[in-house]
Amino acid sequence: MIAASRFLFVVGLLPLAWLTYAAWQDLLGANPIERAIRFCGDWALWWLLLTLSVRPLRRVPGLTELIRVRRMLGLFSFFYATLHVMGYVALDRYFDWESTVRDLLKHPYITVGALSFLLLLPLAITSTHGYMKRLGRYWGRLHRLVYISAAFAVVHYWLMVKADHLQPALHGVVLTMLLVWRIPAWKITMRNKTPPF
Numbered sequence: 597m598i599a600a601s602r603f604l605f606v607v608g609l610l611p612l613a614w615l616t617y618a619a620w621q622d623l624l625g626a627n628p629i630e631r632a633i634r635f636c637g638d639w640a641l642w643w644l645l646l647t648l649s650v651r652p653l654r655r656v657p658g659l660t661e662l663i664r665v666r667r668m669l670g671l672f673s674f675f676y677a678t679l680h681v682m683g684y685v686a687l688d689r690y691f692d693w694e695s696t697v698r699d700l701l702k703h704p705y706i707t708v709g710a711l712s713f714l715l716l717l718p719l720a721i722t723s724t725h726g727y728m729k730r731l732g733r734y735w736g737r738l739h740r741l742v743y744i745s746a747a748f749a750v751v752h753y754w755l756m757v758k759a760d761h762l763q764p765a766l767h768g769v770v771l772t773m774l775l776v777w778r779i780p781a782w783k784i785t786m787r788n789k790t791p792p793f
């Protein structure tokens with residue numbers, strides 16, 4: 597399992613390595629800043645959806661141990677989301693906080709993206725074993741926020757796109773399937789009043 601974790605750690609850094617190489621080699625096209633911000637946003641969402649896929653996937657024979665790397669998948673989502681937000685604040689807004697706040701209030705897609713990121717923040721902070729122990733059954737409840745954060749991320753993507761909504765719609769379909777899959781387990785949890793983890 598340690599070997600698998602190390603492998604996943606390296607795989608998780610590959611998109612960043614590619615982005616660095618592409619920026620260095622001038623491969624990011626006419627608008628490299630927009631391309632880099634979008635690239636990190638895509639990866640933040642993909643890692644998030646992959647994190648949520650762990651539960652159904654671990655039912656597949658041979659993938660039961662996947663649960664052990666779920667935390668790392670979630671943290672990679674947070675990592676790329678942070679790069680995405682930092683890219684926007686530093687390279688698009690030049691750390692002009694007034695214009696950032698104006699943008700946040702003016703464009704609903706930015707507002708929703710910020711909500712998605714704000715929800716990821718406490719999840720990343722409390723992802724340690726220490727917090728898991730300290731929060732006990734509340735940890736599972738808190739971490740269900742990941743579904744809301746993912747929903748905000750998909751809406752953020754949908755609102756951002758002006759014409760062809762196919763890509764955000766496909767992400768929405770995947771998220772809906774993952775949510776529907778969890779409903780029976782949540783129903784049992786609510787009935788027994790015991791946490792799902």
Ligand code: HEM
Nearest residue numbers: 630633634637638640641677681684709710712713749753
């Ligand atoms: C404060 C929080 C956020 C801000 C300010 C923000 C800002 C942006 C901006 C400005 C774009 C468009 C880039 C451009 O066209 O120039 C964008 C696109 C996107 N963002 Fe965010 N975002 C935030 C949070 C998030 C989060 C948390 C996620 C995912 C978990 C995310 C995923 C995406 C995706 C998937 C796209 C579309 C990428 C594409 O077109 O391929 N964003 N965001």
